[in-house]
Amino acid sequence: MTLGVATGAALSPAAERVRERLSASPVAGRSEVADLDLPTIEVAAEGWPALARFLRDDPGCRYDLFLDLCGVDNLRRPGKKTRFEAVVHLHSLSRNEHVRVRVLLADAEKPRLPSVCDVYPASNWFEREAYDLFGFDVTGHPNLHRILCHDAFVGHPLRKDYAPGQRWFYAEEDARMPEWSKNTDERAGHFETQTISIGPSHPATHGIIHLVARLDGEKIVRAETMIGYLHRCFEKMAETHHWNQIVPYTDRLNYVSAMLNGVGYVRTVEKMLGVEVPDRGRLVRTILSEFTRIMDHCVCIGANMVDIGALTNFIYLYQNRENIYDLLEACCGARLTVSYVRVGGLAVDVPDDFVPRCRALLDSIPGFLDDVEKLVTNNRIVRNRLSGTGIVTKEQAIAWGMTGPMLRASGVAYDVRRARPYDFYDKFDWDVPIAQDGDNFARYLVRLEEMRQSLKIIRQALEIFPAKGPVNSDDWRVVLPPKDAVYHDMESLIYHFKLTMEGIRVPAGERYEWIEGANGELGFYAVSDGRGGPYRLKVRPPCFPNMAAFEHIVVGGTVSDAIATLGTLNVIAGELDR
Amino acid sequence: MGLFGKKGELPALEAPKPGASGGADFFVTRLEEMVGWARKNSLWPFPFATACCGIEFMSVAAAHYDISRFGSEVVRFSPRQADLLVVAGTVTDKMAPVLRRIYDQMPEPKWVISMGVCASSGGFYRAYHVTQGIDEIVPVDVYVPGCPPTPEELIHAIIELQKKIASGEKSRDGRSAKFAAEKLS
Numbered sequence: 001m002t003l004g005v006a007t008g009a010a011l012s013p014a015a016e017r018v019r020e021r022l023s024a025s026p027v028a029g030r031s032e033v034a035d036l037d038l039p040t041i042e043v044a045a046e047g048w049p050a051l052a053r054f055l056r057d058d059p060g061c062r063y064d065l066f067l068d069l070c071g072v073d074n075l076r077r078p079g080k081k082t083r084f085e086a087v088v089h090l091h092s093l094s095r096n097e098h099v100r101v102r103v104l105l106a107d108a109e110k111p112r113l114p115s116v117c118d119v120y121p122a123s124n125w126f127e128r129e130a131y132d133l134f135g136f137d138v139t140g141h142p143n144l145h146r147i148l149c150h151d152a153f154v155g156h157p158l159r160k161d162y163a164p165g166q167r168w169f170y171a172e173e174d175a176r177m178p179e180w181s182k183n184t185d186e187r188a189g190h191f192e193t194q195t196i197s198i199g200p201s202h203p204a205t206h207g208i209i210h211l212v213a214r215l216d217g218e219k220i221v222r223a224e225t226m227i228g229y230l231h232r233c234f235e236k237m238a239e240t241h242h243w244n245q246i247v248p249y250t251d252r253l254n255y256v257s258a259m260l261n262g263v264g265y266v267r268t269v270e271k272m273l274g275v276e277v278p279d280r281g282r283l284v285r286t287i288l289s290e291f292t293r294i295m296d297h298c299v300c301i302g303a304n305m306v307d308i309g310a311l312t313n314f315i316y317l318y319q320n321r322e323n324i325y326d327l328l329e330a331c332c333g334a335r336l337t338v339s340y341v342r343v344g345g346l347a348v349d350v351p352d353d354f355v356p357r358c359r360a361l362l363d364s365i366p367g368f369l370d371d372v373e374k375l376v377t378n379n380r381i382v383r384n385r386l387s388g389t390g391i392v393t394k395e396q397a398i399a400w401g402m403t404g405p406m407l408r409a410s411g412v413a414y415d416v417r418r419a420r421p422y423d424f425y426d427k428f429d430w431d432v433p434i435a436q437d438g439d440n441f442a443r444y445l446v447r448l449e450e451m452r453q454s455l456k457i458i459r460q461a462l463e464i465f466p467a468k469g470p471v472n473s474d475d476w477r478v479v480l481p482p483k484d485a486v487y488h489d490m491e492s493l494i495y496h497f498k499l500t501m502e503g504i505r506v507p508a509g510e511r512y513e514w515i516e517g518a519n520g521e522l523g524f525y526a527v528s529d530g531r532g533g534p535y536r537l538k539v540r541p542p543c544f545p546n547m548a549a550f551e552h553i554v555v556g557g558t559v560s561d562a563i564a565t566l567g568t569l570n571v572i573a574g575e576l577d578r
Numbered sequence: 579m580g581l582f583g584k585k586g587e588l589p590a591l592e593a594p595k596p597g598a599s600g601g602a603d604f605f606v607t608r609l610e611e612m613v614g615w616a617r618k619n620s621l622w623p624f625p626f627a628t629a630c631c632g633i634e635f636m637s638v639a640a641a642h643y644d645i646s647r648f649g650s651e652v653v654r655f656s657p658r659q660a661d662l663l664v665v666a667g668t669v670t671d672k673m674a675p676v677l678r679r680i681y682d683q684m685p686e687p688k689w690v691i692s693m694g695v696c697a698s699s700g701g702f703y704r705a706y707h708v709t710q711g712i713d714e715i716v717p718v719d720v721y722v723p724g725c726p727p728t729p730e731e732l733i734h735a736i737i738e739l740q741k742k743i744a745s746g747e748k749s750r751d752g753r754s755a756k757f758a759a760e761k762l763s
Contacts, residue, residue, distance in 0.1 A: 149707055150672035157706045166706050172675040200676055201626065203655035208628050208673060229673045230629055233705035248702070255630035299633070318640040325637075336633055336726055574629055 014097055015039035021060040037271070037511050038089075040100040045113055048086075048103045052116040055090060055099070063090035063099055065414075066401045066545075067514075068523060069126035070538040071134035075160040077529055083108040086130060087525065088123075089512055089540065093398065093412065096419050100512065105136065115140040122401025125548040133158040133235075148228040148577055151176040157236055164236050178224045181212050193221065200229045204307045204563045208573050209547070211554075211562070218558045223551040230573040238537040242503030243269050244343055246537070251337040253539060254575040257296035257518040259288050259328070261575075262341040267422065268513035268524040269343045272506050275478050281345045281471035282423045287358060287461050288328070288340070290454040294365065295321050296518035296570075297405075297447040304444070304567030305376065308385045308560075313372050320368050327357050343504055344479040345472030358462055362455055369451060376444070386441035390553050390565030393438055400552075401545035404520025406569065409446045410438035416516035428460045443568040478504050503532025517542050519570055541575040610746050617661075617687070618740035621650040624660035624684065626677060629667030631694040631726040643729040648736050657683040662739070663716070666726075668696035669709045681716040689743065691735050692718045694726050701725060 105111035135156035435442035520542030
């Protein structure tokens with residue numbers, strides 16, 4: 001059956017090309033191509049697996065990186081074709097393009113979504129999440145259980161008719177263990193296997209992660225990761241707040257690099273509004289984002305070293321964090337969860353000694369990095385523990401939807417700052433470090449080099465940093481007018497009142513914006529229905545696909561390898577579970 | 579005699595005469611007070627670090643803030659070796675039974691610090707999966723406000739807890755103090 005392709009108005013070249021490829025191919029099912037912020041393909045649920053296979057394999061498409069799948073409940077959005085839809089974002093590494101697929105689910109009570117796990121292994125956990133939060137009946141899924149909410153939960157919380165505060169009682173007996181872990185696996189004449197739980201409260205599971213592993217001696221022969229122990233309902237909370245009120249919530253996603261989340265989020269809203277932030281404001285964001293990236297990598301490497309028995313590095317690296325905290329505290333008053341960005345700019349301007357403070361940090365950080373490098377890089381114990389363990393090949397990394405240092409350590413040079421430069425990243429001279437081995441040691445090296453590249457970026461940003469100038473947009477429908485004007489001028493007072501009481505009016509529509517978070521592509525998919533807050537806000541957390549792969553990576557290694565691997569995955573529970 | 583002697587010379591110290599202390603080579607106290615003094619200066623915390631507050635707990639434990647100045651740097655990850663439970667971060671309904679289990683596994687006497695507003699009240703997560711304060715599950719001795727609290731605030735909480743331990747004040751559920759009293763009598 002040939003596709004019925006909508007003949008809309010002039011499409012962007014990218015959308016036009018997708019439409020051309022689609023119309024030339026015999027994919028079962030009807031799909032339409034629209035041109036929103038991304039080329040968007042609309043398809044009925046039955047046609048989705050075939051379309052997925054086509055998008056992955058067609059030489060003109062090659063959307064090989066599965067980024068995100070999320071549900072949307074259109075109950076309060078009249079005029080939509082179906083109540084539920086699944087929105088998928090894909091990326092093509094070879095052609096460096098994103099595409100969105102909107103899968104329309106017909107049944108309003110029990111929406112059926114065919115699984116595409118066999119096409120995109122990365123979709124496994126995303127589909128479970130959609131089942132958990134929206135009640136999608138994912139047909140053909142290998143392990144369809146709740147993933148974020150606890151196992152005694154009733155209902156599907158992200159449906160629009162679910163009250164945000166409705167909790168359900170949960171006791172220890174309700175916890176689900178994987179079916180396979182209940183039966184012993186004793187083969188005749190073989191060493192007896194045993195099943196153990198690592199976590200959810202275990203010193204090496206930074207944050208709270210639960211690994212159920214079957215051991216044969218000390219080797220892991222089967223594993224399953226359980227998450228959701230820090231599911232704080234970010235997305236539901238976002239739906240009940242104004243656009244600017246969500247900034248503090250974003251800080252607590254990846255709380256190790258809080259600033260980056262805020263930047264990623266407000267960029268999405270700014271794009272929807274069409275607001276431009278002045279250069280100075282964007283440079284402050286860039287500089288602090290890169291410092292934040294350094295902080296994140298410091299904790300990742302430091303904690304990983306602690307897990308394998310090298311405490312000193314943690315003390316050295318953590319001192320960087322303390323020094324950067326001082327800078328952040330001078331800027332906004334908070335150390336960790338900064339809440340510094342606002343839609344249209346920043347909460348306040350930077351202090352007068354911002355540049356000298358940054359320069360002092362640029363001088364102090366390399367010393368600590370050198371110390372750690374001397375202690376670690378050629379340390380035999382570290383090499384033995386990290387080299388050749390937790391290997392992820394290039395093909396696996398792509399199939400599992402990995403991004404960031406994980407993907408780059410496996411030899412794929414995909415960095416959002418380079419692939420789709422935002423702010424000033426295309427004006428700076430810096431490199432994307434990659435490694436080929438894909439093991440834990442490669443990931444350590446990539447992170448270490450990324451910190452040095454971040455320093456390089458900051459140095460160049462400081463050179464073009466304007467000493468004076470606004471940091472905020474002067475569009476007062478978006479940014480609060482200055483206090484002086486509010487007290488003396490009626491119009492400003494009205495803007496102030498409207499913004500505070502009603503929030504920013506973001507035009508109805510949807511947008512996916514992505515930046516390079518510390519762990520990889522950090523995307524925000526926002527749907528607005530024109531009110532003061534989002535109708536739906538989905539984070540594409542870079543940890544999530546990385547963690548989904550963990551249960552596959554550790555099989556065949558020992559428990560101690562798994563601990564080292566968990567450290568280099570750098571899973572932050574706040575972002576993983578949201 | 580001055581405190582400092584000449585350069586290169588040690589000041590001569592007078593040898594104590596027998597009985598110079600007036601027979602006060604001991605001091606009188608109550609046993610509970612001495613035990614309380616010993617306990618408060620050697621707290622072994624179990625960091626139940628679930629979220630952002632856990633990162634600030636790391637700050638307190640690292641070189642800059644150095645929790646060992648207050649005698650509580652021996653961070654234990656086994657509840658059976660700890661007497662101070664620091665709940666640092668949001669506790670969700672899925673995590674709540676785990677928290678209770680860990681509290682139950684800690685030997686008496688034991689104390690609990692609820693670090694941050696999430697642990698204390700659910701914070702700004704008034705939501706379907708978040709426990710609205712850990713005192714739904716375990717008794718709390720000191721609540722620390724903040725999101726997350728600064729390291730100074732956590733240190734302050736530890737000092738407050740030390741005062742509480744020294745004073746022999748009962749824990750919220752009365753168990754710790756009762757147990758201590760039984761052991762001593």
